[in-house]
Amino acid sequence: MSGSRRAFLKKSVPGIAALSVIPDILHAHYPESGSRSGNLIKQDGIILFQGDSITDSGREKEQQLPNNARSFGNGYSFLAASALLSRLPEKNLTIFNRGISGNKVYQLAERWKRDAIDLRPDLLSILIGVNDFWHTLQKVYDGTVSVYENDYRKLLQGTLQQLPDVRLVIGEPFALFGGSAVNSSWIPGFEAYRHTARNIATEFNAIFIPFQEIFNSALHHAPVSYWAPDGVHPSMAGAQLMASAWIRAVEG
Amino acid sequence: MSGSRRAFLKKSVPGIAALSVIPDILHAHYPESGSRSGNLIKQDGIILFQGDSITDSGREKEQQLPNNARSFGNGYSFLAASALLSRLPEKNLTIFNRGISGNKVYQLAERWKRDAIDLRPDLLSILIGVNDFWHTLQKVYDGTVSVYENDYRKLLQGTLQQLPDVRLVIGEPFALFGGSAVNSSWIPGFEAYRHTARNIATEFNAIFIPFQEIFNSALHHAPVSYWAPDGVHPSMAGAQLMASAWIRAVEG
Numbered sequence: 001m002s003g004s005r006r007a008f009l010k011k012s013v014p015g016i017a018a019l020s021v022i023p024d025i026l027h028a029h030y031p032e033s034g035s036r037s038g039n040l041i042k043q044d045g046i047i048l049f050q051g052d053s054i055t056d057s058g059r060e061k062e063q064q065l066p067n068n069a070r071s072f073g074n075g076y077s078f079l080a081a082s083a084l085l086s087r088l089p090e091k092n093l094t095i096f097n098r099g100i101s102g103n104k105v106y107q108l109a110e111r112w113k114r115d116a117i118d119l120r121p122d123l124l125s126i127l128i129g130v131n132d133f134w135h136t137l138q139k140v141y142d143g144t145v146s147v148y149e150n151d152y153r154k155l156l157q158g159t160l161q162q163l164p165d166v167r168l169v170i171g172e173p174f175a176l177f178g179g180s181a182v183n184s185s186w187i188p189g190f191e192a193y194r195h196t197a198r199n200i201a202t203e204f205n206a207i208f209i210p211f212q213e214i215f216n217s218a219l220h221h222a223p224v225s226y227w228a229p230d231g232v233h234p235s236m237a238g239a240q241l242m243a244s245a246w247i248r249a250v251e252g
Numbered sequence: 253m254s255g256s257r258r259a260f261l262k263k264s265v266p267g268i269a270a271l272s273v274i275p276d277i278l279h280a281h282y283p284e285s286g287s288r289s290g291n292l293i294k295q296d297g298i299i300l301f302q303g304d305s306i307t308d309s310g311r312e313k314e315q316q317l318p319n320n321a322r323s324f325g326n327g328y329s330f331l332a333a334s335a336l337l338s339r340l341p342e343k344n345l346t347i348f349n350r351g352i353s354g355n356k357v358y359q360l361a362e363r364w365k366r367d368a369i370d371l372r373p374d375l376l377s378i379l380i381g382v383n384d385f386w387h388t389l390q391k392v393y394d395g396t397v398s399v400y401e402n403d404y405r406k407l408l409q410g411t412l413q414q415l416p417d418v419r420l421v422i423g424e425p426f427a428l429f430g431g432s433a434v435n436s437s438w439i440p441g442f443e444a445y446r447h448t449a450r451n452i453a454t455e456f457n458a459i460f461i462p463f464q465e466i467f468n469s470a471l472h473h474a475p476v477s478y479w480a481p482d483g484v485h486p487s488m489a490g491a492q493l494m495a496s497a498w499i500r501a502v503e504g
Contacts, residue, residue, distance in 0.1 A: 068487075070326070089470065089479075236320070
């Protein structure tokens with residue numbers, strides 16, 4: 001290598017602000033008052049991510065191992081779980097992903113014993129609701145927001161009967177207007193599903209993560225195509241934004 | 253929900269220390285003096301991850317899209333890239349993963365024009381070397397550490413001829429003794445490959461990431477099976493440990 005190249009390489013690339021946008025985005029909307037209850041990660045804790053395609057994120061479904069990359073796919077649940085496992089090695093955590101693409105809340109209920117109760121989670125994180133609305137637009141489902149609310153309440157009541165000590169994390173369903181799958185037909189119908197999830201979280205004293213508001217703030221920094229091209233499924237950037245919010249939630 | 257359950261759920265789970273082990277682990281060995289040169293992430297920057305299976309991490313290889321989860325797999329490169337994309341939305345970054353399982357340094361060279369030079373990276377991160385040694389133990393390769401060193405130097409000299417402004421990040425090859433694939437036959441032979449990577453990094457003024465030392469520190473917190481069960485391929489926890497070190501390196 002020449003001396004001049006070596007000298008060039010030693011120069012600093014012009015500095016920019018530190019990698020700090022995520023905290024800025026999260027700071028505006030998170031944490032919500034009253035929604036946090038101290039650190040939720042217990043020694044030898046079992047953590048379960050449940051939901052639809054956003055949680056599923058291409059995970060393998062034959063072995064469904066805990067703490068395993070292939071069994072986690074590559075979405076927010078992988079990112080959040082990897083952060084926990086790396087930062088808290090002494091905790092001896094067991095973390096599962098059991099999200100399944102396309103699920104609505106009643107479909108969680110159908111597989112809940114096998115895919116939630118039997119895993120005995122200490123911390124149960126659920127993100128469900130976008131399909132409960134979206135599939136009505138697609139005319140493949142005729143549930144209403146009342147069905148969503150009632151099914152969600154019944155699911156959580158049953159969960160607490162069988163797992164009285166479980167702590168709940170509920171993610172706000174979100175849709176980014178202008179994404180390729182999210183047009184004006186989502187307005188205002190989808191909003192009621194978001195509000196319902198928030199109300200359910202309050203009712204069950206769950207940690208609530210306001211994903212819609214977090215994404216709305218992120219849209220000041222980059223367009224929908226950057227965070228979730230179709231408006232529903234997050235990009236790598238969007239998944240990390242969600243994971244960072246999730247970690248911040250459970251850090252307490 | 254009953255009042256008593258509601259009261260229970262409002263109690264805090266006993267607090268633990270904040271999620272802070274990663275900084276502790278990294279602090280001991282990182283950053284290395286002289287190895288950092290300010291923030292390396294340029295506006296509209298192109299970033300490329302290169303290497304073997306640790307970098308590949310199950311990525312899809314038909315489309316090989318930038319900034320795409322399936323095209324990144326689920327290893328340290330996905331975790332590091334997701335963090336960058338999320339934290340720096342205004343930077344308009346384009347990030348590629350072109351690691352391929354089983355690669356040794358000469359195999360990088362064979363595909364270097366297509367998989368590195370033609371992508372015009374501003375920042376090129378390379379982790380290569382464990383197979384250059386491992387495959388000799390397996391009797392499927394007869395290269396020596398001198399071959400590794402000379403091939404690596406030639407690869408980087410050619411890279412700088414064609415991309416004179418590129419900044420380099422070189423990861424230390426690592427092997428965790430006691431992993432299912434790493435027994436005493438690795439000692440002391442593998443050490444020379446680690447030292448060679450460090451020397452090459454110094455020679456080319458690359459940012460050097462001392463993965464071996466970082467994992468050695470992590471082993472004070474949890475066993476090999478936790479960070480990399482076979483001693484070579486990181487777990488989710490191990491991949492996040494690597495990604496955190498990588499991010500810290502390029503933050504400058």
